[in-house]
Amino acid sequence: MAEPVEAQEALPAGEEGTREGVGEERREKRPPHPPHQAVLFLPGVLREGLFHAERLPRGVPVALGGKALKDPQGEAGEGVFALWPRTDEGGRILSLQVASRLREPYEGPQAVVQGVLLYADRERLVLLILPKGGEGFKVGLKRARGFAARLEPKKAYRVEGRLGGPYLLAERAWPLGKYLQAKKEGQPLPPPIQGRENPYLEPREGRPKEGAEGGGEGEARKGEGAREEAKARREPPPRPKEAPKGKGPGGKPLPRRDPVRVWRAPEEPPDPAPRTWAGPRPWARGR
Numbered sequence: 001m002a003e004p005v006e007a008q009e010a011l012p013a014g015e016e017g018t019r020e021g022v023g024e025e026r027r028e029k030r031p032p033h034p035p036h037q038a039v040l041f042l043p044g045v046l047r048e049g050l051f052h053a054e055r056l057p058r059g060v061p062v063a064l065g066g067k068a069l070k071d072p073q074g075e076a077g078e079g080v081f082a083l084w085p086r087t088d089e090g091g092r093i094l095s096l097q098v099a100s101r102l103r104e105p106y107e108g109p110q111a112v113v114q115g116v117l118l119y120a121d122r123e124r125l126v127l128l129i130l131p132k133g134g135e136g137f138k139v140g141l142k143r144a145r146g147f148a149a150r151l152e153p154k155k156a157y158r159v160e161g162r163l164g165g166p167y168l169l170a171e172r173a174w175p176l177g178k179y180l181q182a183k184k185e186g187q188p189l190p191p192p193i194q195g196r197e198n199p200y201l202e203p204r205e206g207r208p209k210e211g212a213e214g215g216g217e218g219e220a221r222k223g224e225g226a227r228e229e230a231k232a233r234r235e236p237p238p239r240p241k242e243a244p245k246g247k248g249p250g251g252k253p254l255p256r257r258d259p260v261r262v263w264r265a266p267e268e269p270p271d272p273a274p275r276t277w278a279g280p281r282p283w284a285r286g287r
Helices: 022-029 176-185 215-234
Strands: 037-047 050-052 062-064 077-087 093-101 111-120 124-129 137-143 156-164 167-175
Touching: 037 093, 037 124, 077 137, 111 137, 111 167, 124 156, 137 156, 156 176, 167 176
Parallel strands: 062 093, 137 167
Antiparallel strands: 037 050, 037 077, 037 111, 077 093, 111 124, 111 156, 124 137, 156 167
C-alpha cells in the first residue's frame, strides 16, 4: 500500500511556526532533495491530549505535534499513530511527538528514517534529516542482530526497522533515490541492503568497474604480470659455473699453501703384563 501522507512529510513540532518566514529563504538557498523523514508507527490511543501505547518506552516524554497539535479532537481515538522520534547517536529514543492518526489500515514498517548517512559502524547508524522547512537534525539507529552490511557515508538512504525497547533498530536499507524512483514509476522495489550484503557498493579505487572500456585489457595485463611473477618465484636462481680443478673463480690459480706439520704425542706400547685377578697389579714401567 502507498505510504500515508504523515509518513511522507515529517516535520518536528515547534518548527512549523517559523517555516513560513525563515523557511522560504532556506528553500531558495537549499537545493531540492528527496523528502527526508523520521517516523515511528505505533498503535495506541489519544484521548484528552494524552497518548497511551503498550510499546511506548518508559520514561520517554511524549508531546503533541503536527495535526495532533492543531486539532487534538480530530486526531483523537484509537488506531495507528505516526510519531516523530528524537534520538541520541546511539539510537536511544529521547522524546516523541504524536503527529497524527492514520485513517487507513497500516501494514508497513514500524520505523522509517530517510536522510543522509553521516556515520556507520558495526553497532549504529547516524543519519542527517533535512526537512523541507526548519532546521536539520540527527537520528541514530542501533543495528539489529544480523544487519552488518557496509553502507557508504554522505549518501542518502531509506532505513527501515522497528522499535526494540528504548532503541530504534535498523533492519534493512535502500539507496533513497532508487527507492523513490521505483515507487514513482510503480515498479517493484530494488533489492534491499540487508544481512551482510550490499549490492549497491561501488568498486574501490584502483579497481575498474565491470564492463568499463579498457577493463578487459587492464585485467589481462594484470593477469600476465601475476603469472610471470609467480613463475619467477618458482624457478630457482641460476647456479654459478664451477671453476676447473686447481683454479679459483675466473680461472685464476689458487694461492700456494705451505704444509703445516701437526705434532702428535707418541703412542704408549701395550702393558706387557696385563692385570689378572690372581696376582697383584704390576708396577708401571719406569718405577
